[in-house]
Amino acid sequence: MNEPVVAATKPKLVTLKQGRPYLWCTCGRSQQQPFCDNSHAGTGFEPLRFKPERSGDFLLCQCKHTGDAPYCDGSHNNLGDGYEEASEEEIAASAHFPVTPRDGVEVGKALLDGGCYVRTVDPDALRQQGNIAWSPMIAPEDGANCLALYYLEARDSSDSGADRAIMAFPGSHVALFVLEGEGEIHISGRTFPVGAEQGVYIGADEAFSIEPSTGSGTLRTTITICPQCEEPRWLDQMPENFNAELDERVFAFDPAKREPMADRFYQVLIDDNTGGADMTQFLGEVPKSRAAGHHHLYEETITILSGEGYMWTEGARAAVKPGDVIFLPRRQQHSLECTSEGGMRLVGVFFPAGSPAVNY
Ligand code: FES
Known part of the structure; x- marks a missing residue:
């Protein structure tokens, strides 16, 4: 079969209705991208008929190289001359x-367009709970709708004399990432060793605590919470409700x-x-x-x-x-x-x- 024509090296943002049939152009020759206009006649290509499972906005492939037709899967980034870089005009x-500038001296928030911002951790603004020092970095009051992000650093509780803090975000999932250090994470009764540049998943309704290895200094992490939870809930005891169906937690x-x-x-x-x-x-x-x-x-x-x-x-x-x-x-x-x-x-x-x- 012929190769399809690359109609565009970006997907098209379209609003579709649940259950309604659409014809996605597979040949790349249609003038009504990303939909079929019968330009495939005689090419050996046929349009793809599909019905969205929900109503809303979708990104439909126009490069015709997606592995998830009709939806864009990012394959367009690997076509042509490489990742699209800013033009000389841009x-x-x-x-x-x-x-x-930041809203503090070299720390705090630098606000860009549309509520986008860059924030640097302010060491003087860290709050303390047991062996954890923490700071909200992305929260509902910053304009975030779906995610919240906290910076957390943990010290050795035997060294600092502070209790190991146990935190939970009831109803929310947590993606933790270790920025620096090594140690252990305890998730609702299970313990996992963790190290730098590892991701850790903590399920909704589970609780966790983190601790650096003895003598290894501070364990620095970020946690992203979804859906948002205004504040962590600090617990006196670790619950024994580890979800064993998701056994693998450190990536x-x-x-x-x-x-x-x-x-x-x-x-x-x-x-x-x-x-x-x-x-x-x-x-x-x-x-x-x-x-x-x-x-x-x-x-x-x-x-x-x-x-x-x-x-x-x-x-x-x-x-x-x-x-x-x-x-x-x-x-x-x-x-x-x-x-x-x-x-x-x-x-x-x-x-x-x-x-x-x-x-x-
Ligand atoms: S436009 Fe084809 S994969 Fe994104």
Whole structure:
């Protein structure tokens, strides 16, 4: 069979009705992308008839190389000349954007367009609970609708004399990520060793505590909560309600599981297959570059692990460095620029679950 024509290297955002039949163009020749206009006649291609399972917005593939037809699965990023980078016009038009200052001296929030922001942990603002020092970084009052993010650091409770703090987010799923250190996480009666750059899933209604290994210093983490929970609930005792149906809880970087996205990579650590939650946690690797402005249908939290650069929105930018947290609202135009020769590594968590490669 002939190769389909690449109608466009981005998906089309369309609003569809549940149960209604649609014909998706498979040949790429239709002038009414992403739908069929009968241009396939004589090509050997036939349109794909489908009925959406819900009403709402969808990203339909226009490159015709998706593995999840008719929906975009991010395959368009691997076509042509590589990941789409900012054009000379886009770079020239934004060259005068000043770097947005923080609302504190070198810490706090740098607010960009549409409620997007970059925040640096303020060590003087950390709250203390037992062996945990913590700070909300993304919360409902920041404009987040689906996700909340906390920075947590744990000290050795035998060393500090503080009790091991036990926290819970009733009804919410938790994706924890270890930024630095090694130790143990206790989840509702089970104990798992954890180390740097590992993701941990904690189920709704479970509780957890974290502790660094003796003599190893501080265990630094972020946790993303979905759905949002205003404040952690601190418990006196660890409940014994570990959900044994989800036995595997710690997910580490594995080069064999890296997915290419042109000259970038990502690895999904937690999603609706490995955890019970409708959210995705992934590790991303970005070379020195500036992506073209793009959008996602999901709400996202991003934590920078290494490398420096800028978070851009349509009319502003903020500097980012390791440890910074970014809040990205749904549909907000943005691009992340890495200015470090060695590239940038990050961890992202977004709702609803899906592929980090899907953008428009
Ligand atoms: S547009 Fe075809 S996979 Fe995204």
